[in-house]
Amino acid sequence: MALKDLVTSCSGFVLACLLAITLQIFLFSPISPVSLKLPPLSSSSLLPKNNILQRVIKLGDGLLLKPEDVALDKEGTLYTATRDGWIKRLHRNGSCQNWKNLNSHTLLGITITNEGDVVVCDVDQGLLKVTENGVTVLSSHVNGSKIRFADDVIEASDGSLYFSVASTKFGLHNWYLDVLEAKPHGQLLKFDPLSNETSILLDGLGFANGVAVSKDQDFLVVCETWKFRCLRYWLKGDKRGKTEIFVENLPGAPDNINLAPDGSFWIALLQLTSDGMEFVHSSRAAKHLIATSGKFVELVNGVHKKATVVNVGTDGKIIKKLEDPNARVMSFVTSAVEFEDHLYLGSLQNNFVGKLPLNVA
Numbered sequence: 001m002a003l004k005d006l007v008t009s010c011s012g013f014v015l016a017c018l019l020a021i022t023l024q025i026f027l028f029s030p031i032s033p034v035s036l037k038l039p040p041l042s043s044s045s046l047l048p049k050n051n052i053l054q055r056v057i058k059l060g061d062g063l064l065l066k067p068e069d070v071a072l073d074k075e076g077t078l079y080t081a082t083r084d085g086w087i088k089r090l091h092r093n094g095s096c097q098n099w100k101n102l103n104s105h106t107l108l109g110i111t112i113t114n115e116g117d118v119v120v121c122d123v124d125q126g127l128l129k130v131t132e133n134g135v136t137v138l139s140s141h142v143n144g145s146k147i148r149f150a151d152d153v154i155e156a157s158d159g160s161l162y163f164s165v166a167s168t169k170f171g172l173h174n175w176y177l178d179v180l181e182a183k184p185h186g187q188l189l190k191f192d193p194l195s196n197e198t199s200i201l202l203d204g205l206g207f208a209n210g211v212a213v214s215k216d217q218d219f220l221v222v223c224e225t226w227k228f229r230c231l232r233y234w235l236k237g238d239k240r241g242k243t244e245i246f247v248e249n250l251p252g253a254p255d256n257i258n259l260a261p262d263g264s265f266w267i268a269l270l271q272l273t274s275d276g277m278e279f280v281h282s283s284r285a286a287k288h289l290i291a292t293s294g295k296f297v298e299l300v301n302g303v304h305k306k307a308t309v310v311n312v313g314t315d316g317k318i319i320k321k322l323e324d325p326n327a328r329v330m331s332f333v334t335s336a337v338e339f340e341d342h343l344y345l346g347s348l349q350n351n352f353v354g355k356l357p358l359n360v361a
């Protein structure tokens with residue numbers, strides 16, 4: 001065979017292989033992606049860089065496996081749901097108690113009701129109530145469909161429970177595919193404890209995550225993680241039932257949100273993308289390729305690279321930003337709760353709850 005023929009047949013073979021791989025990627029891709037618009041770079045530079053989150057005291061170090069969300073009752077007992085299925089309590093005297101085991105690896109948002117019961121989101125089962133006497137499923141279906149990926153919950157003063165569904169398409173273990181697909185599969189739901197009914201308030205949200213009710217109970221805020229924004233949903237007044245943007249172009253992707261005692265909000269922000277990988281979000285082909293392998297997803301996903309929380313006023317303006325810019329002490333911080341001049345920080349990476357005195361922040 002002449003050299004020229006050999007080169008021709010070899011390059012033909014390479015081309016055929018490339019075509020086969022490309023077809024494979026597109027045919028077996030678990031996503032049908034669209035382009036995702038990232039917030040302008042300027043949104044991160046508005047507030048000075050700092051390393052304040054490196055000053056946290058570690059509570060329950062090694063005993064609290066990736067405590068995604070935290071809640072405190074009126075007495076100051078801290079509750080958190082950990083990856084080993086426990087609802088754990090941290091008492092004021094510093095002791096850590098394995099309180100209730102829910103036999104689930106997918107417990108996320110947690111809140112304490114006015115009556116002192118614990119309500120927690122379970123990705124697999126829906127909304128659960130936990131008391132000294134045991135566990136009850138409050139809500140597992142909406143409009144005849146099973147609720148998947150319940151993410152965060154808050155109680156309003158009338159006893160209604162508002163909770164988010166991050167994605168009706170993807171699960172907790174492959175949540176980043178929802179980011180890559182960039183199509184809105186999130187919902188805001190309401191559970192009415194009088195009728196025991198669950199209804200959909202908002203549909204088509206971009207990974208619905210943290211939910212908080214305002215101090216005056218006149219609106220709630222729901223965060224859309226990969227839209228880098230949170231929405232305001234009016235509960236009272238002329239705009240009741242209407243939705244508007246509360247804050248947008250956040251310098252990170254919002255996870256949980258919590259009301260602060262002064263009426264402002266603490267929002268945990270995720271670094272959604274590793275530095276230098278931002279191009280992925282504008283390329284459908286790159287997204288298909290990344291989605292075929294967990295290793296590729298890890299390369300693009302930047303959540304372990306830093307920790308950020310912001311304090312946002314009722315007007316939606318950022319008041320303060322606190323960071324661990326290089327993940328030296330904390331990363332993948334998913335929640336921040338203020339109680340008695342301290343901030344309590346949950347994370348899906350660290351095995352403790354961070355406690356930060358706010359007078360140093």
Ligand SMILES: [Ca+2]
Binds near residue numbers: 109
């Ligand atoms: Ca919460």
Ligand SMILES: [Ca+2]
Binds near residue numbers: 109151152209255334
């Ligand atoms: Ca969350």
